Amino acid sequence: MSAAQPFNHDVSRDHTLDACFLGPYGENDTLLEKMLVEFLRDHVYWRRNFHPEDPPAIGTGAAHHPDYLAFESRMRRELHQLSAALKKSVPFHSPRYIGHMASDLLLPGLAAQMLTLPYNPNNVSEDAAPVTVDMEVQAGLQLARMLGYPHDPAQDACAFGHLTSGGTLANYQALRLALALKAFPVALRAAQVPDLDLPHDDWTAFNLAQADGITLLTAWQGWLAAQTPAERVRWLQRVERERIEQRGLVGFFAAHPDLKLPLVLAPVTAHYSWSKGVKLLGLGRDQLELLPTDGMRLDGAALRDTLERCAREHQPVLMCVSVLGGTEYGTIDPIDQVLAAREASRGRGLDFAVHVDAAWGGYLATVFRHEDGSLRTRDEVAADYVQFPTPAVHAAFAALGNTDSATVDPHKLGYLPYGSGAFVCRDHRAMALLAERADYVFHGGTPKDYLARYRSLGQFIPEGSKSGAAAAAVYVTHKVLPLDHAHFGALPRATVRAAETFHARAQRFALELADGVHALVPFAPDSNLVCLALNPRGNTSVATANAFVRALHDELRCDPRQPLQTKEFFGSVTSLRADMLGTAQTARIFAALGLDPASFVADDDRLLILRHTLMNPFLIDHENGISYIDRYFDFLARRVHSLLATTAVPP
DSSP states (O other): OOOOOOOOTTOOSOOGGGGTBSOTTOTTHHHHHHHHHHHHHHHHHHHHTTSTTSOOSSOTTGGGSHHHHHHHHHHHHHHHHHHHHHTTSOOTTSTTBOSSSOOOOBHHHHHHHHHHGGGOOBTTOTTTOTTHHHHHHHHHHHHHHHHTOOOOTTSTTOOEEEEESSHHHHHHHHHHHHHHHHHHHHHHHHHTOTTSOOOSSHHHHHTOOHHHHHHHHHHHHHHHHTSOHHHHHHHHHHHHHHSHHHHHHHHHHHHOTTOOOOEEEEETTSOTHHHHHHHHHTSOGGGEEEEOBSSSSBOHHHHHHHHHHHHHTTOOEEEEEEEBSOTTTOOBOOHHHHHHHHHHHHTTTOOOEEEEEETTTGGGGGGGBOTTSOBOOHHHHHTTSSSOSOHHHHHHHHTGGGSSEEEEOTTTTTOOOSSOEEEEESOGGGGGGGOOOOTTTOOSSOOSSHHHHTTSGGGTSSOSSOBHHHHHHHHHHHHHSOSSTTTTTHHHHHHHHHHHHHHHHHHHHHHHTTTTEEEEOSSOOSSSEEEEEEEETTOOOHHHHHHHHHHHHHTTSOOTTSOGGGOSOBOEEEEEEHHHHHHHHHHHHHHHHTOOGGGOBTTBOEEEEEEEEOOOTTSEETTTTEEHHHHHHHHHHHHHHHHHTTOOOOO
8 A cells, every 4th residue: 555645635536436446456445444344343243232141152262172273274274275266366446457347346335245244134025134125125216216217116106126136137027027017918808807998809908008008907906906805816816817927928829829929129239138038038039039230229210110010910029128338339229219119119009118228338327317316418418528428329318217127237337246237117016917926935915015015025026035235235335326427427427538538549549550450449439338440451351350359359368377467458359240230330340441341251250359348437547647548558559569560461
C-alpha cells in the first residue's frame, strides 16, 4: 500500500467510486478487513446470545487435542494450496483486464454476501430465510423500478422479480411464464368455465395480449373464490386437467389441433441460452427462429415481414426477444420498433410476449433514470458524453417499461459475485400460473399481500434451493447505490466514457498503423463494449487474418502455465459471420479490411476479431495521470509490428 495522502479538496471529480471497490491495488483493504472482522464478531455474539444458558459444545481444551491439531493442519495445508492455486486466476480487478464481462466486485455486495454466508439462508421460503427472502423480493422491485416497470406493491399490476443463477435461467423463466400465460385462456375454453368472457376460438384465446390474459386470469380467480368449497375443488381440478402444465406440450397441442407449436423470435445475435431454453421447455430448436440484423441490431423490417408471414400462415409466436447489450458486440436492439411491430401484428390477430435480454445492458438503464425513477431526456443523458446515447439507443431504453419481462445480470454490470442473475416481469399476477405446491415447505393458502405471497418464493421459481447471501448482496448494493443516474449510474457513466475514449483511440490506432494493417471498429459501440477487426495489409485471405488475430489473442489470454505478470493486458475474441452480418454489412466490413468474402471456407465461415469489455471504472486513472487505454494501444502496436515481421501474406 502507498502512504496515505491528504485529501485534495481542489480535485473536482467524483470520489464515490474510490470507496466502491477493493481496488486494483487493494487500496481499500483496511476498509474491507475492518468490516469483515466487525461483522464476524457480531455473528459470533449472535450465536453466543441465542441461548446463553446453553454450555459450549466444544470444550476450551479441544484446541490442544492431537486430533484437533491434526485436522487444523490438514485444513490449513489445503487452504494454503487453494490460495496458491488461485493466484493463477484471471485478474478481473485490474484496469489491464479488458476481456470478458467481469471486473472488480462492489464492496457493499461483497461484504454483504460474506457477512450473510455464515447464516446460510435458503431463499426457498421464509421458513429457511426469514430475512433474505424479503430482500430478494425487494431487489426484484428495485430492478423493476430501474427498468420502468410498475414497482409499488400496493398496485394490482406491480412488477415482480427474483434472482437466478444467471441470465440463462432467467431467460428460461421468461419462456415458462409466456407459455403458461398464452395457454391458460385455451385451457379455460376447454374446461367450459361459465360466466367468463372467453374468446370464441382457440386461435384468439392463444393470441390474447398479456394484459388481457392477466385480466382473464384474475376474473377466473374471482369466479372460483365465489364458489362453494366443493364446487371450487371441482372446477379447479377441471381447469387444471386442461392446462399445458398438466397435459404437456404433446397432449395440449394434440387436444387443440388448430394450434401449431409457437415460434420464439430472436435476433441472430441472441445469446446461445435461447437455444438451451427452447430445448428445456420442450419446444425444440426448430421453434427458435433467428432474425437478421442491421449493424448487429435486430432488423425491424425483417421482424415485421416475419410477423406478417406468421399471421398469414396461422403460425403462433410465443415471444420476441430483444437484446439490450449483446454479449458479443454490446449493441442495443430497437425495442421501440419491436413494440410497434407487435402493435401492428395485433391488428392481424397475432400477439406475443416481448422479452428483453438485458443480461449485459440492464444496469445501463440507471443513467437514463432520475432519482425519482422518471426517464431522463436524451439531452439530459447526452450532456455527460461525446456521442452516447444515439437517438435509437435512447428510444430503446425509453421503451423498456412497456415490455413484458426482462433478464438482468447483477453479476455483470451490477459488479456483484456470481451467480446472481435476475428475471423481472411487468405484472406479478401472471406468476400465479407458475405456482407449485409443496406442503412440507409452503403452508396455507395464497396470501393476498404482495410481500407475504412471495415469501414462499420457491413456489414460483425454477430452483428449489437458492442462496440468500446472493440476495443480500444485491439488495444491500442497491440500497447503498440506488439505481439512478446520480448514484449507481456513476459506474456505467465512467465505463461508457471509457468506451468512447477507446473508440476514438482505436480510430487513431488505425491511422497510425495504416501502412501495416487494416484496423476497423466494425460497429460503433452502443454501450461499453468495443470490438476491433485487424488484417495485415495486402492480405485478402480470411484464414490468414484469423491466424493473425489468434496470435494477437494468445498474448491477451490467461495462460496458467505462466506467471500472470508475464501478461501486459488481457482481452478476448469473438467472431463475425456472414450469416449474422448480412450481405451489405459483410461487403462494408470486408472492403474496409481488404478481405475477399469468397475466401471463407465451408467449415470455418467466421472472421475473428478482438473484443474489449470496458467495465473497469479506473481505465483512466486520474489520480496518477495514467490512461490504460493508451497503454493498451501502445502494447497492441508493438505486438502488431512484431507479428507483421513474421506473417507471410499470401500472394
